[in-house]
Amino acid sequence: MSKVLLNLKDIKKSFGQGESKVEVLHGINLTINKGELVAIIGPSGSGKSTLMNIIGCLDTPTEGSYQVDGHDTFNMLPDELASLRRDFFGFIFQRYHLLGHLNAMENVQVPAIYSGTGKEKRESRSVKLLEILGLGDKTENKPSQLSGGQQQRIAIARALCAQTKIILFDEPTSALDPETIQEVLDVMIKLAKESNITMVVVTHEMGFAREVATRVLFIDDGKIQEENTPKEFFANPKNPRLKDFLSKVL
DSSP states (O other), X not given: OOOEEEEEEEEEXXXXXXXXXXXXXXXXXXXXXXXXXXXXXXXXXXXHHHXXXXXXXXXXXXXXXXXXXXXXXXXXXXXXXXHHHHHHEEEEOSSOOOOTTSOHHHHHHHHHHHTTOOHHHHHHHHHHHHHXXXXXXXXXXXXXXXXXXXXXXXXXXXXXXXXXXXXXXXXXXXXXXXXXXHHHHHHHHHHHHHOOOEEEEEOSOHHHHHHHOSEEEEEETTXXXXXXXXXXXXXXXXXXXXXXXXXXXX
């Protein structure tokens, strides 16, 4: 039986107060098991990134309960949440967030430094990861000397270097040129097929979701409108909003 890593129950999230209060997530229920790759798709403004921020403990829900590997996050202090975030999650965002004054190898090591990994171990690991991701000859390059696709691959290596349990991808290809999108997708596909890392991916790349996800979720209007295996999700969508969405993107 698969181990439950993430368990969200009736998650609601509001911004603002009084008359200006807006609820953007309306009762999200979601369980993610160890080793799963869950793809999240949906239109802009549907609540995908807000949900990812809550999953990654970058934000807290207004209502509901959220457990990470059995740890209840509801009453955690900020320092406790930060520790949980560091130990469990690696993040890859639309923008790479690399440190401009550090070279590729130094950037990859940043989370491992904060997690207390020894110098020799983290250097060895970072070199190996850069080689795996096709950047073995770029270890000394600064971000400004690298293409967008190369920088995003370094961001992926950085997330892997800390050896966290879960990697969260928030539209990792959306800021890339069309010709560099595939090189990043190829790395993600390789990770999904050759490792047992749990991955949650917000994406508009339907081919990627279809090929490698274990489950696909459709979020619209702050709710999970439909979820299924990729085969059923794309071949037999049930929700009218999902049918309309897929008709526009496929």
